[in-house]
Amino acid sequence: MSNESIIEVKNLTKMFNKFTAVDDISFDVKKGEIFGLLGPNGAGKSTTLRMLSTLARPTKGTATIGGFDIAKDDNEVRKLIGIVSEKMIMYNRLTAKENLWFFGSLFNLPKDVMSKRIDELLELVQLTKWKNAQVGTFSTGMRQRMNVIRALLNRPQVLFLDEPTLGLDPQSSVEIRDFIKKLNRENGTTVMITTHMMVDADLLCDRIAIVDHGKIVALDTSANLKKTISGADTTIISLEISNLSPELINALRELDCVDAVTQENTLNLRIIVHGSEAFDSVIDKVRKMNGKISSMQNLQPSLEDVFLHITGHQVRDSADQKITQEHRRFGAPQQGRIR
């Protein structure tokens, strides 16, 4: 990673009629960095990515990639980037090789170069054996690997990935994450990734921008973001209560020292608290409500806690169903959690 910026975003804004999907955001991405946009569905991550990859026009503001303006020099930008969409960009009735050949030919690569590159990429993701099989017959994991190498045909300097692990089993997710890391390490490819999965952001990204309601609410490394919690007098406690009730949870939420309460399963609570008296207050409250504490633990903060701490709600709550719907109507890609 160098100090040179490859992506510069200034006051980027996207409005769909009256709804502001991306609200005046500015940030830089360094060359060779893995940069993550973390946020719930409908937060504006995908719209930001679509604008940066020239698939949508900004309403206001600008951005440059490798010095080229995304609106004015869109074709120059396109030569520098690759995009892995949440949707699989491939034709089911074409074979793996035909798919790659088709998309590669749109970049005007000489035939011998393209042929060599296709073979290399197929080998890289262990799909050589299947190169003459129609991709309609592939498993989800194979399709996602195809989806990724398609974006690498033009040897992009910047790779955009929109929810690359969505709908994948844990094994395939690990493979994709490893592949992205390897690509970044060996080729120096700058990677920008959107995700609502904490693991992805935590394990992959050098820096994470937390996005909520179209704005960047925090931007730093994963470690520094977590420090904003542990550095302050904030503590995370895990409580197991054998007779947990909704009334008890509500009572805990009303305490002054409690920032947030999340129920992890039928018995477990994850509580973010602040202040030196916090432990006592929580235990007193549970006792007063006749709660039986069967286990108690002090936890390290996770990105989820950071998100909760900053925005006051969980990442897995979709920002707002209505917003997501509206989003789609104007051509943004389909989000995962639509009814």
Next chain:
Amino acid sequence: MIDMGANTLFSHSMRIAWKDLTELFRNRLGLVLLIVMPLFMMVMVGFIYPSNGGTGANLPVGIVNEDSGFNNSTIPSQTFIMGLQQMNNQTHYLAFSNVTTMADIRDMVQKGNLEGGIVIPSNFSQSILSGQQGTVIIITDNSNLQISAQINGYSQLYVETLNIALAQSNVQRISPNQTNTLAVVNPYNLQLQGVVSGTTNYFDFVAPGIMAMTVMMSVMTGLPVAISQEKEVGTMDGMMVAPINRLSIILGKTLGQTARGLLQGVIILVLAIGLFGVAIQGSILLVFALLLLGVFSFVGLGIVITSFTKDQETAQMLMMTLMFPMMFLSGVFFPIQTMPWYMQDIAKFMPLTYAADAMRKVMVLGAGVSAISTEIIILIAFGAIMTAIAVPVFRRMMTR
């Protein structure tokens, strides 16, 4: 520089068209439907409009003889019925059965056992033998216009033939020296001659229209559906993120759809010639040139619709709404001349009207370019105007 741009525009378009056609040819069911659809259409319209003349229709008709005779003689009515039966034994247009009363005929028509009836009233023999005209009543189900008209026509033909034969024998009796009795009875003779040599059938009329329609429709409907499908699936992004001219996407799609449409046109042509005995009088090259011109006139419309529809479902519904009036008002199945005036006016605004008309002139009448120059000019003008509207609309849609 411009030349190079045009070159890559074309090569990208070809790539996209090739990709679309590869997908099409790998879709077995789709391919089968591509052949079956026009076949169905041809066979179906062939049944709805049987060719002229035709073989025995054997329409069931009841005969009621109410004749009470004259001086105990019912010879005239018996002769008449025998004459009818003899004639029908050769043509089999009708199938006669004896019925007792007129009321029975109504009853049986209602039940569906008969399509109509011929009634010889009680005073038939009396009228004839006293030198009057003998009246015969024909009863038909006038709620079923086509059948009713057929029975009327056949009955009239029979009665007229019997009249002439009788008249001829009367002439012979009065003036035995007359050699050509027919010339005395029917001094005027009518001979029908079509512009096209040989016999023609309804397929000659409908095949050129169906060809024009299928090819043009496949572009107009295929384009929006193909593009909105790629948008929905997400593959459109894959093309959009490549450094290509946006026009090559629409051009490539159009080329692919045109090839598909022409393929279907050829299938129809082969079916028309091979199965339905259609003969092509004019130049086959001109036929295909016209089909391409038809495609050009429709591309713009297809692109505009593409730009305004967000998903496949809407595109398909919009296409259906536009297709139906076009199919029935453009003179593909029915001649425009038989439509009410306001329908004729609407038909004048549809490019398919001119394409179908020009195709028919070339294929059936053997017309050359000069005979269809008006249609050609109108199609070019329509295509040019629609394309001029479509290109900026499409460009704006692509960069949303």
